[in-house]
Each structure stands twice: as structure tokens, then as C-alpha cells.
Amino acid sequence: MTLRSALSYAKGLVSAKEGLHHWVLQRLTALALIPITLWFVISIIGLVGTGYNEFTYWLDKPVNATLMILFVAISFYHAQLGMQVIFEDYISNQSRKMSCVITVKFGCYLLMALSIFSILKIAIGG
Amino acid sequence: MSTASRPLSPHLQVYRLPLTALLSITHRITGVGLTVGTLLLSYWLTSAAYGPDAYANATAFIGSWFGYLCLLGFSVCLFYHLCNGIRHLFWDAGKYFEIPETARINWVVIIATVVLTAVAWFVALT
Numbered sequence: 001m002t003l004r005s006a007l008s009y010a011k012g013l014v015s016a017k018e019g020l021h022h023w024v025l026q027r028l029t030a031l032a033l034i035p036i037t038l039w040f041v042i043s044i045i046g047l048v049g050t051g052y053n054e055f056t057y058w059l060d061k062p063v064n065a066t067l068m069i070l071f072v073a074i075s076f077y078h079a080q081l082g083m084q085v086i087f088e089d090y091i092s093n094q095s096r097k098m099s100c101v102i103t104v105k106f107g108c109y110l111l112m113a114l115s116i117f118s119i120l121k122i123a124i125g126g
Numbered sequence: 127m128s129t130a131s132r133p134l135s136p137h138l139q140v141y142r143l144p145l146t147a148l149l150s151i152t153h154r155i156t157g158v159g160l161t162v163g164t165l166l167l168s169y170w171l172t173s174a175a176y177g178p179d180a181y182a183n184a185t186a187f188i189g190s191w192f193g194y195l196c197l198l199g200f201s202v203c204l205f206y207h208l209c210n211g212i213r214h215l216f217w218d219a220g221k222y223f224e225i226p227e228t229a230r231i232n233w234v235v236i237i238a239t240v241v242l243t244a245v246a247w248f249v250a251l252t
Contacts, residue, residue, distance in 0.1 A: 027218055030211050037208055041201075044199035045250045051185070052178040059174070073166070079161040086154055104161075111168040 007106045022081060029078040036071045056122050067124035069116050076112035145232045153210045159203035164197055198247075205242040209235045 007016055044065070047055060057063055081106045091097040143151075148236050166188070173184035213231055216222050222231055 014158065027215060034166060036211065040206070041246060043215045045246060052174065052181040053173055055181070068171075072171070075160075075167075076164060078160065079157070079164060082154075082157045083161055086158065090197045106162075108161075111164060115171045118171045121175040 021082075026078065026085075028082045029074050029081070032070075032074050034079060036067060036074065040071050041068055059119060059122045062123070065119055068119050072115040072119070073112055076108045076115075080108040083108075146228050149232055149235060152205065155247060156207045156210075159199060160207055163196070163200040163203065166200065168202070201246060202239065202243050204240040204245070206235070208210035209238045209242070 004014055004020065043058075047058065050058075059068065084101050085096055087100040087104070091100060127241065168183050173180040188197065213222070213235055222228060
């Protein structure tokens with residue numbers, strides 16, 4: 001699937017870089033996060049005051065585990081896209097900009113993997 | 127008369143930001159806040175995967191006054207970024223660009239953020 005229209009190719013309006021892909025993914029992840037965030041907030045409110053047993057019992061449910069994995073995965077993906085734009089806009093020094101972008105991307109994917117593994121461990125291994 | 131020390135363009139120090147611009151930069155600031163907040167989210171999920179003792183430590187930290195302060199900041203950032211993010215999606219679709227509409231939606235975003243945060247905390251704590 002291409003995100004570019006045939007007309008934009010015909011007019012020569014096509015980006016030579018990855019900007020469009022980044023832009024579209026930031027909006028698509030934002031759209032996906034609207035319902036998932038509402039689910040997350042309502043779930044967290046329901047979990048207030050509960051302990052380890054209640055939480056792991058709740059996360060053991062396939063729907064809860066799946067939505068939590070999606071929430072974590074899409075949130076971290078959206079976060080690293082957004083942080084990249086902020087660094088690109090405000091840091092003019094090229095090497096400093098690149099090191100900030102790469103550091104935050106590595107950090108986001110590390111925490112994403114850690115969180116998803118933890119959810120799976122509770123839901124499958126718990 | 128020397129003109130050398132005059133500002134070259136409307137700069138942040140001499141230019142009163144319109145509300146729309148303030149809300150725009152707040153969207154980025156809350157995005158950074160949410161990215162930092164994902165550390166807490168990861169810590170909470172990972173602690174549950176480590177077991178009851180680690181989870182008790184995590185919830186003790188989250189239940190402390192500093193933890194509550196973090197949660198309050200995280201919830202404000204989350205609701206603001208959610209509400210203003212929906213407005214950004216409408217802007218991306220080419221809607222609500224007229225100044226009276228923008229000025230009205232500024233207040234819709236601000237009030238929705240306050241109401242959602244207040245309702246979430248009220249329901250969670252009662």
C-alpha cells in the first residue's frame with residue numbers, strides 16, 4: 001500500500017525522504033490511541049486500591065492483556081515519533097540531534113519490550 | 127538611531143503568545159511529560175512480573191505523596207494531549223482553521239482537560 005496519491009507522483013510532489021511515512025504513522029497511532037487510552041484510564045480507575053492478586057487476575061484475562069500490550073506498544077511507538085520531531089525542531093547541532101533521537105528511540109523500544117514481556121509473563125506464565 | 131539591538135522578528139521574549147500558540151506548545155510539553163511518565167508505567171508493569179514483593183514496593187511508591195504528584199501530572203498531560211490531539215487530527219483533516227472556531231475550541235480543550243481530570247480523580251478516590 002502506498003500512502004501517496006497517483007496525482008502527487010504525476011505532479012512531482014513526492015518527498016525524497018521518509019517524512020510522509022512518519023507523519024501518517026504519527027496520526028494513525030494517535031487515532032488508535034484515542035479508544036485505547038479511554039480503556040486504559042477506565043481500567044486504572046477500576047484497579048485503584050487493589051493489590052497484586054487482583055491486578056494479576058485482571059491482567060490474566062486475554063482481552064485485558066491484549067489491550068494492555070497494544071496500549072504499551074502504540075504509546076511507545078507514538079512517543080518516539082513525537083520526541084524525534086521535537087529534537088529535530090529544537091536542536092540545531094547535527095550530531096547532538098542524532099544522539100538524542102537515537103537514545104530516545106533505543107530507550108522507548110527497551111521499555112516497550114520490557115513492558116510487553118512483563119504483561120505476557122503475567123498473562124501466560126502467571 | 128542605532129537599530130542593531132532591535133529584535134529581528136517577533137521573538138518569545140517580546141511577543142505575547144496567543145492562546146492557540148500557548149496550547150500548541152503545551153501539546154509538545156505534555157507529550158514530553160507523557161514520554162517521561164512511561165517510565166512509571168513500565169516500572170508498574172515490570173514490578174508485577176517480578177512478583178508480589180516487587181509489586182508492593184511499586185504500589186507503595188505510587189501511593190506516596192510524590193507518586194500521587196507524578197500521577198496527577200501524568201493524568202493532566204494524558205487528558206490534555208488526548209483532547210488537543212483530537213483537535214490536531216481535525217486540523218490535519220483541514221477542518222476548524224477559522225480564527226473564531228480555533229478560539230472557541232481552545233476553551234473546549236482546556237475545559238475538557240480540567241473536567242476529565244477532575245472526574246477521573248473523583249471516581250478513583252471515592
